[in-house]
Amino acid sequence: MRMLMLPRYGRLGASSRLRSYQYLPALRAAGFEVDVSPLLGDDYVAGLYAGRAPPGAVLRGYRDRLRAVRTRARYDLVWVEKEAWPWLPDIVERTLSDGRRRLVVDFDDAVFHRYDRHRNPLVRAALGHKLDRLMARADLVTAGNAYLAERARAAGSRQVAWLPTVIDLDRYPPPAPRRTRGPVVIGWMGSPSTAGYLHTVADAFSPLRAAGRIRCVAVGARPDQVQGTPFEAVPWSEASEVAALHGFDIGIMPLAQTAWELGKCGYKLIQYMACGLPVVASPVGANAQLVRDGENGLLATGLDDWATALRTLVDDPALRTRMGASGRRDVEAHYCLQVRAPRLIALLQALVSGADLP
Structure with missing residues (x-):
């Protein structure tokens, strides 16, 4: 199975690292051929955290995202973190849900509130329901908590699965006895x-x-x-x-x-x-x-x-x-990768094959 993964950021971005990149080894071990195309790279994230996002990075990112979306015909499955093109109408997102491949949209933040609760009425009018439409068109929405899952269901999503943001136990060994002296x-x-x-x-x-x-x-x-x-x-x-x-x-x-x-x-x-x-x-x-x-x-x-x-x-x-x-x-x-990765893989395999989701 070929999969196009469209995370918001490079690995330095926490949400993308934990909800997309973290699953790559398990997905590939399960037979998925995954190509990854982030919207904004690590240079942008590093600059953002330092308080100075590099000029031109967003325009380059949008250009590269359009190029990646144009390759969609090669894939059985497209995974989108939040949305393909932030702050723009859902023209690109509509091309991903044309019925020829499965579309999964992942949410770990209430990003829809950036639009539907924006102070500018023009933004609310143009984009307030953008992500609801995307969730309704997706074959599967993975949601990091109950609030996000409920929003997806209210939007008319066909399938909604809870996917908490988890750690890898291999990186987090059992803790040693703690010290009891000092502050x-x-x-x-x-x-x-x-x-x-x-x-x-x-x-x-x-x-x-x-x-x-x-x-x-x-x-x-x-x-x-x-x-x-x-x-x-x-x-x-x-x-x-x-x-x-x-x-x-x-x-x-x-x-x-x-x-x-x-x-x-x-x-x-x-x-x-x-x-x-x-x-x-x-x-x-x-x-x-x-x-x-x-x-x-x-x-x-x-x-x-x-x-x-x-x-x-x-x-x-x-x-x-x-x-x-x-x-x-x-x-x-x-709340660990060792529990969640097999469950996510089973969901995606069932989605692509047309079987009932576990």
Whole structure:
């Protein structure tokens, strides 16, 4: 089976790395011949994270995407991450769903809200239903959480499958026993695009930090983004991310309560749990399903909740260990590549062959 994969970004882009590139070895081992054509390459992503997207990269990306789409007749299956051409009408997407090949569309963010909730009424009118039409035409929509899956069903998608954003257990070995002396390290891992959430909970850390009981680390945030917070910015790289996570004692994932955040799939929490960390998270989007409050972590809404949750975990190393072990078991059972790749492959094989989806 020949497959054309159209991710949004190169491997440096987290969503594309985790929801497209991560599955390539398993897909190819299962007999899929996969060609990959990202819209925007690593040079664009690196520039974006540094606050200076390279000029011309978007135009080149759109040109290259059009060239890739023109090769669609060679393939049995086309996999699109979110959409083929952002911010343009669905002319290109319509050519991918002409009935001659199977179309799979993958969502791990509520990107449709960039259009249907845009402040400009012209954007809402022109693009507000673009992704609903794409989901309705797709042979399969894979969705990272329940909110995204429900949107696909409401749009009239023929088939919808839950595909959480997962880790590879081969990269995340079982955690070693944790140290119990010194300040407790409270860590966040993400990208510059999500570092702003740290400001919403920064005050909850102040009493513990003033007492010298904690150290706060933000892996993937720029130094200018954590000014005025207790967090130290630490550079992120794919090669070092697991080692950085193993240096945490508690993992956090604050979110705002908006429609955009309802589409978040909780990947940070899955990373933390894979490393045997207890978590504190806002009960928004997939977070509310991933965190079993009091078992593998704690849910926190306002600043008082956050301060209480952090103090509870800082005060009790044994509780941190129990919650971390529970989270690791959850990841091994549900949120790892070793579980999800065979299920995705079975879905795609059935889709191409015309069999009922498992």
